[in-house]
Amino acid sequence: MSELQQSVEAGQAGIDAGARALEAGKLVAFPTETVYGLGADAENPAAVAAIYAAKGRPQDHPVIVHVAPGAALDYWCADIPSEAYQLAEAFWPGPLTMILKRAPNIPDAVSGGQDTVGIRCPSHPVAIRLLQAFKGGRGGVAAPSANKFGHVSPTTAQHVRDEFGDDPRIAAVLDGGQSEVGIESTIVDLSRLQTHGPVLLRPGHISLDAIAAVIDQLPARPDAAAPRASGTLESHYAPHTPVAMQDTATLAATLERLHGAGRKVALIHYSPLPPVHAGIVLPATPDGFAHALYAALRAMDGTGADLILVEAPPQDGAWLGVNDRLRRAAHGSAGIVHGLINNTTEL
Ligand code: TXA
Numbered sequence: 001m002s003e004l005q006q007s008v009e010a011g012q013a014g015i016d017a018g019a020r021a022l023e024a025g026k027l028v029a030f031p032t033e034t035v036y037g038l039g040a041d042a043e044n045p046a047a048v049a050a051i052y053a054a055k056g057r058p059q060d061h062p063v064i065v066h067v068a069p070g071a072a073l074d075y076w077c078a079d080i081p082s083e084a085y086q087l088a089e090a091f092w093p094g095p096l097t098m099i100l101k102r103a104p105n106i107p108d109a110v111s112g113g114q115d116t117v118g119i120r121c122p123s124h125p126v127a128i129r130l131l132q133a134f135k136g137g138r139g140g141v142a143a144p145s146a147n148k149f150g151h152v153s154p155t156t157a158q159h160v161r162d163e164f165g166d167d168p169r170i171a172a173v174l175d176g177g178q179s180e181v182g183i184e185s186t187i188v189d190l191s192r193l194q195t196h197g198p199v200l201l202r203p204g205h206i207s208l209d210a211i212a213a214v215i216d217q218l219p220a221r222p223d224a225a226a227p228r229a230s231g232t233l234e235s236h237y238a239p240h241t242p243v244a245m246q247d248t249a250t251l252a253a254t255l256e257r258l259h260g261a262g263r264k265v266a267l268i269h270y271s272p273l274p275p276v277h278a279g280i281v282l283p284a285t286p287d288g289f290a291h292a293l294y295a296a297l298r299a300m301d302g303t304g305a306d307l308i309l310v311e312a313p314p315q316d317g318a319w320l321g322v323n324d325r326l327r328r329a330a331h332g333s334a335g336i337v338h339g340l341i342n343n344t345t346e347l
């Protein structure tokens with residue numbers, strides 16, 4: 001944990017107040033090691049409905065249930081395979097979400113009407129203390145990322161406040177500094193293990209190889225019948241400004257042409273490149289890049305640039321999560337670079 005995180009961490013009084021607000025059916029935003037979540041009591045359908053309303057999220061998209069360390073998995077999930085216990089043992093508390101058959105304690109509102117539930121035990125100390133204080137540690141907190149539907153996930157308390165302003169539905173935003181991991185949890189579907197094996201629904205910090213090392217099976221890519229996940233929509237995690245990715249080799253020439261066309265470019269990169277309208281240099285490692293990515297997208301989104309151009313990271317497996325998020329952030333902007341250079345894109 002960074003010094004920054006320790007220095008601004010919500011105190012126990014704030015955490016206890018957050019737990020009481022959750023118990024009273026209110027929404028509380030809280031830090032996790034991946035991104036900030038917008039939490040509600042998972043067993044209170046009206047509170048869960050308020051999350052959907054605040055986010056503008058479609059009703060049939062399920063939310064992840066967060067539990068305290070040592071929580072009884074079988075209270076929330078049914079038909080639990082031994083592999084789920086092995087993965088929980090290896091990676092919890094931590095950035096892994098498992099999709100399992102749901103138990104009757106999960107209301108329809110949480111699972112989006114599906115017969116499964118996503119469950120995870122986060123490792124951020126504020127999240128753990130909140131979950132321990134909430135219903136004496138026996139509750140579940142349903143929480144999507146604390147952003148408007150389709151937008152970039154928040155990695156600081158300020159990002160959450162920027163998303164929701166003073167939305168009266170949100171009783172508190174607990175501050176835990178900047179999320180360490182920076183991209184959302186790895187999601188692995190174990191609900192159809194017998195027939196389909198484990199399936200990776202969303203790549204993240206916990207890699208395919210790390211999962212395979214624990215359960216002796218490499219999770220497969222999703223098939224058509226895999227459970228739905230909004231994080232797997234083609235366009236997601238997107239800033240308001242169009243986003244494009246370019247290989248390092250072509251980036252300098254593209255920048256020159258965009259400059260020639262009078263375009264303002266905000267650049268997110270890791271190689272040395274000439275100065276532009278605005279720019280942020282990110283670490284050239286998968287963990288460092290992921291940690292800083294969403295804050296960089298938000299910062300560049302606020303610069304008034306015509307385009308956010310991202311230097312494409314390497315394609316190898318360690319970058320899977322980062323490349324997945326960048327591809328979705330850029331999805332709605334296909335052809336944008338060409339259009340801006342040739343003056344065929346209206347801004
Ligand atoms: O790191 C994270 O997972 C963060 C923090 C707050 O824990 N949460 C997060 O939640 O990213 P959200 O709702 O923004 O993304 C969760 C994804 C969604 O795409 C949702 O559709 C999927 O998980 N999901 C949740 N429950 C599911 C289920 N039962 N079956 C399939 N997908 C599910």
Ligand code: MG
Binds near residue numbers: 145231
């Ligand atoms: Mg989300």
